[in-house]
Amino acid sequence: MTVSNNLRESIMRLRTILASGVATLALSFAAQxxxxxxxxxxxxxxxxxxxxxxxxxxxxxxHTVYNQLVEFKTGTTEVVPGLAESYEVSDDGLTVTFKxxxxxxxxxxxxxxxxxxxxADDVVFSFDRQRLDDHPFHNASSGSWExxxxxxxxxxxxxxxxxxxxxxxxxxxxPEAPFLxxxxxxxxxxxxxxxADAMAAAGTPEMxxxxxxxxxxxxxxxxxxxxxIRFLRNDNYxxxxxxxxxxxxxxxxxxxxxxxxxxxxxxHIMPYPAPADVQAMKDNPDLNVxxxxxxxxxxxxxxxxxxxxxxxxVRKALNMAIDKQAIIDVVFQGSGQIAxxxxxxxxxxxxxxxxxxxxxxxxxxxxxxxxxxxDLNMKIWAMxxxxxxxxxxRRMAELMQEDFxxxxxxxxxxxxxxxxxxxxxxxxDRDGAVLLGWTGDNGDPDNFLGVLLxxxxxxxxxxxxxxxxxxxxxxxxxxxxxxxxxxxxxxxQAQVIFKDQAPWATIxxxxxxxxxxxxxxxxxxxxxxxHIFDDVSLAE
Amino acid sequence: MLKYVLSRIATFLPTFIGVTLISFAFIRVLPGDPIIVMxxxxxxxxxxxxxxxxxxxxxxxxxxQYWDYLTGVLQGDLGQSFVTKRxxxxxxxxxxxxxxxxxxxxxxxAVILGLPAxxxxxxxxxxxxxxxxMSTALVGYSMPIFWWALLLIIVFSGNLGWxxxxxxxxxxxxxxxxxxxxxxxxxxxxxxxxxTSAVRHLILPTxxxxxxxxxxIARQTRSAMLEVxxxxxxxxxxxxxxxxxxxxxxxxxxNALIPVITVIGLSVGTLLAGAILTExxxxxxxxxxxxxxxxxxxxxxxxxxxxxxxxxxxxVVNLTVDxxxxxxxxxxxxx
Numbered sequence: 066m067t068v069s070n071n072l073r074e075s076i077m078r079l080r081t082i083l084a085s086g087v088a089t090l091a092l093s094f095a096a097q098x099x100x101x102x103x104x105x106x107x108x109x110x111x112x113x114x115x116x117x118x119x120x121x122x123x124x125x126x127x128h129t130v131y132n133q134l135v136e137f138k139t140g141t142t143e144v145v146p147g148l149a150e151s152y153e154v155s156d157d158g159l160t161v162t163f164k165x166x167x168x169x170x171x172x173x174x175x176x177x178x179x180x181x182x183x184x185a186d187d188v189v190f191s192f193d194r195q196r197l198d199d200h201p202f203h204n205a206s207s208g209s210w211e212x213x214x215x216x217x218x219x220x221x222x223x224x225x226x227x228x229x230x231x232x233x234x235x236x237x238x239x240p241e242a243p244f245l246x247x248x249x250x251x252x253x254x255x256x257x258x259x260x261a262d263a264m265a266a267a268g269t270p271e272m273x274x275x276x277x278x279x280x281x282x283x284x285x286x287x288x289x290x291x292x293x294i295r296f297l298r299n300d301n302y303x304x305x306x307x308x309x310x311x312x313x314x315x316x317x318x319x320x321x322x323x324x325x326x327x328x329x330x331x332x333h334i335m336p337y338p339a340p341a342d343v344q345a346m347k348d349n350p351d352l353n354v355x356x357x358x359x360x361x362x363x364x365x366x367x368x369x370x371x372x373x374x375x376x377x378x379v380r381k382a383l384n385m386a387i388d389k390q391a392i393i394d395v396v397f398q399g400s401g402q403i404a405x406x407x408x409x410x411x412x413x414x415x416x417x418x419x420x421x422x423x424x425x426x427x428x429x430x431x432x433x434x435x436x437x438x439x440d441l442n443m444k445i446w447a448m449x450x451x452x453x454x455x456x457x458x459r460r461m462a463e464l465m466q467e468d469f470x471x472x473x474x475x476x477x478x479x480x481x482x483x484x485x486x487x488x489x490x491x492x493x494d495r496d497g498a499v500l501l502g503w504t505g506d507n508g509d510p511d512n513f514l515g516v517l518l519x520x521x522x523x524x525x526x527x528x529x530x531x532x533x534x535x536x537x538x539x540x541x542x543x544x545x546x547x548x549x550x551x552x553x554x555x556x557x558q559a560q561v562i563f564k565d566q567a568p569w570a571t572i573x574x575x576x577x578x579x580x581x582x583x584x585x586x587x588x589x590x591x592x593x594x595x596h597i598f599d600d601v602s603l604a605e
Numbered sequence: 606m607l608k609y610v611l612s613r614i615a616t617f618l619p620t621f622i623g624v625t626l627i628s629f630a631f632i633r634v635l636p637g638d639p640i641i642v643m644x645x646x647x648x649x650x651x652x653x654x655x656x657x658x659x660x661x662x663x664x665x666x667x668x669x670q671y672w673d674y675l676t677g678v679l680q681g682d683l684g685q686s687f688v689t690k691r692x693x694x695x696x697x698x699x700x701x702x703x704x705x706x707x708x709x710x711x712x713x714x715a716v717i718l719g720l721p722a723x724x725x726x727x728x729x730x731x732x733x734x735x736x737x738x739m740s741t742a743l744v745g746y747s748m749p750i751f752w753w754a755l756l757l758i759i760v761f762s763g764n765l766g767w768x769x770x771x772x773x774x775x776x777x778x779x780x781x782x783x784x785x786x787x788x789x790x791x792x793x794x795x796x797x798x799x800x801t802s803a804v805r806h807l808i809l810p811t812x813x814x815x816x817x818x819x820x821x822i823a824r825q826t827r828s829a830m831l832e833v834x835x836x837x838x839x840x841x842x843x844x845x846x847x848x849x850x851x852x853x854x855x856x857x858x859x860n861a862l863i864p865v866i867t868v869i870g871l872s873v874g875t876l877l878a879g880a881i882l883t884e885x886x887x888x889x890x891x892x893x894x895x896x897x898x899x900x901x902x903x904x905x906x907x908x909x910x911x912x913x914x915x916x917x918x919x920x921v922v923n924l925t926v927d928x929x930x931x932x933x934x935x936x937x938x939x940x
Contacts, residue, residue, distance in 0.1 A: 102776055110688050118645065209657060215647045274690060287781060290699045291890030292773060313776050317888040321755055325763050325770040484637035484903065487648065503646060526648050 100311040104332035113274040114251040123251040131254035131279035140589040142508025158240025165231040170301040172284040185227040190258035205270040212252040246507035282307040308602035334581040340398035357590040363454035363502035364569040366528035380567040382432035384422040404571040414556035430472040444497025453575040454502030531568035628912035639903035684906035693910035702785025704891030708876040711815035723826020745820035754886040771888040775802040814883045818872040829861035870926035
């Protein structure tokens with residue numbers, strides 16, 4: 066951006082101020098009607114969900130302004146039709162054909178009014194811009210399509226084909242069952258190809274990211290950086306229109322301040338309360354606190370390639386030495402639940418028949434001695450950041466240090482700057498066990514088991530460096546089946562192997578709390594972590 | 606006088622180059638790779654990593670990167686945020702009015718209360734007023750900002766309901782294209798109640814941000830006044846029978862002002878750069894919080910661009926203070 070550009074922009078801005086003076090008055094009073102205020106925890110990175118990976122960004126873009134071809138039914142991880150009315154998977158699993166919904170309208174704004182309804186061109190555009198290096202919009206916003214990349218979409222999708230205006234076929238390079246769930250993810254949001262062309266012609270392709278145009282339940286009105294985002298109800302919505310007329314995100318990074326605002330009635334809903342405040346919130350007659358297990362897991366990954374942790378019995382023994390209940394009480398302050406499986410209980414195929422390793426220091430000590438492991442010194446890596454699956458890794462590591470001392474294992478706690486931590490913990494010869502976790506992307510078990518424990522992930526996302534052929538074989542097989550019941554059986558079996566082999570100590574799943582004012586109706590906690598306001602209304 | 610001003614400006618250029626160098630080096634010295642931080646737990650493949658290294662230009666020699674940065678800066682291009690993909694320049698000037706507005710009010714608050722408090726303490730040296738004021742100033746100076754802010758919010762917003770909890774204006778007011786100076790935007794919009802709302806939102810952040818400068822100014826004014834009050838010409842003025850108000854207010858305070866102005870000048874720098882905690886607690890969309898977030902994300906262009914712009918502003922303020930000295934004390938000009 067050069068100085069002259071800035072000047073030009075300032076002049077334009079001034080002109081708009083003058084022009085919109087009258088409109089302002091009208092708008093401000095209209096906004097006093099049914100307005101839902103959500104005290105969000107942070108600023109969105111932008112408004113093009115495919116460019117980013119943060120949930121905060123998705124709340125303000127893919128969950129409000131955009132739709133996807135298929136979507137997660139609110140409150141579940143079930144995939145239901147969205148902009149596609151139906152879909153069909155070919156027998157060989159290599160082609161997925163979507164029938165698009167007719168008559169869907171895109172939003173409009175000051176610079177753009179759509180001349181046509183949503184069609185196959187928009188679908189092709191939304192994926193090709195991420196997929197093809199030579200696409201005019203591939204680099205338009207200095208794009209790096211991280212989510213698309215990290216879900217292996219570039220190698221999975223070999224082409225996106227427009228069959229007719231309302232039919233699109235995705236040709237895949239291999240059969241992959243989680244593909245449909247991927248299509249419901251945020252990066253798969255459908256943008257308007259016509260808007261993109263108009264902005265490219267105007268020389269402002271970055272507007273796609275700054276002034277989003279979608280088909281979703283809310284239209285984007287304005288963003289005042291780090292302060293407020295405003296949305297208006299989309300009255301032409303293809304499905305049931307949103308209940309409130311105006312949706313406002315009041316960006317409030319501090320959890321205590323969000324709580325104060327909620328009490329003062331300055332907002333109606335807030336995410337991520339401080340665990341220490343939850344009880345007081347529940348006791349407050351003006352507030353209502355909803356809760357649900359988060360779609361995540363916090364774990365301690367041993368290094369299965371380094372002695373003595375390459376011995377399954379040693380790992381199993383250490384798991385028995387950890388007092389998980391104490392961790393839930395102290396570190397999570399009640400906002401967590403003991404994890405026995407590597408996938409959370411809200412996910413389909415969760416194997417509830419599995420029994421967790423009991424907390425039994427005596428047995429743990431005996432098991433270690435039986436393996437000839439005495440005077441063991443080990444490192445535990447503690448993450449330097451807070452995450453829902455681990456609100457205080459340092460404290461967690463200290464508790465484990467005490468637990469392991471009980472069984473004669475001496476622990477040294479180490480930590481690094483977050484980037485370093487992520488990088489160094491990948492090393493196959495890493496010294497020590499790592500505290501880390503994962504939050505699900507698409508509600509598919511493969512997204513946990515395959516990514517975090519598959520043989521391909523050794524040396525990267527598989528921090529346990531654990532490769533078990535039987536386990537890996539089950540995952541590969543499940544990936545190629547589209548029948549969910551059959552896949553469930555395979556994943557249940559995989560969890561049995563996991564528990565028996567113990568590459569991790571599974572620690573906790575967080576519990577997500579959503580405090581809101583009593584007058585809020587119709588809010589549903591979404592297991593994938595997003596905040597969705599289509600069905601929310603305010604009682605008089 | 607002109608020669609003096611020019612000589613001050615001449616020191617500006619090397620400092621400016623130095624600041625570009627330091628701001629460029631600072632964020633790179635910190636451990637942590639922006640690409641890995643960006644990918645988070647999800648991670649990324651080696652090929653993808655190399656692609657991004659190339660895209661961000663990290664594969665070029667460091668001095669080439671610096672040269673590009675410097676030439677960009679001289680053309681008014683500070684680069685683009687890795688995170689939001691928006692020009693740093695745009696982001697800074699979107700957020701800066703909020704920080705400036707808050708800083709100016711905090712400074713006015715600190716000066717209006719700090720100067721009289723210092724003078725009263727000095728005049729009543731050793732007496733009750735002096736002790737009470739100076740103890741309060743010490744408490745104010747040492748108070749953790751975070752705690753102080755939350756305390757004020759809980760008491761005045763939570764329990765008494767006198768002030769709003771956070772933000773800059775009530776959400777029902779909406780200005781489509783704001784200048785960023787909320788009071789001004791509120792006045793310009795002509796909407797009923799907007800100005801009152803903006804002012805009410807300023808009260809607590811102003812007090813919180815102004816507390817430390819207030820304490821510093823009060824203590825500095827007191828010690829400078831005490832020094833001046835011991836001078837011969839004050840005794841002469843007393844002997845002439847001038848009123849205490851005239852002596853303290855006119856003769857003593859004026860001469861005590863030089864060190865006080867120095868402190869005020871330095872505090873402006875601190876305020877501009879350091880409203881971080883205040884901005885975070887009060888959800889005040891300013892540059893403090895923006896910079897901190899960027900450091901955590903290793904958003905190189907934002908950190909180096911932001912640091913540079915803040916440094917330039919502090920330099921301008923200090924230059925102004927230097928020039929002001931020249932006016933207040935002609936001896937300085939000749940040195």
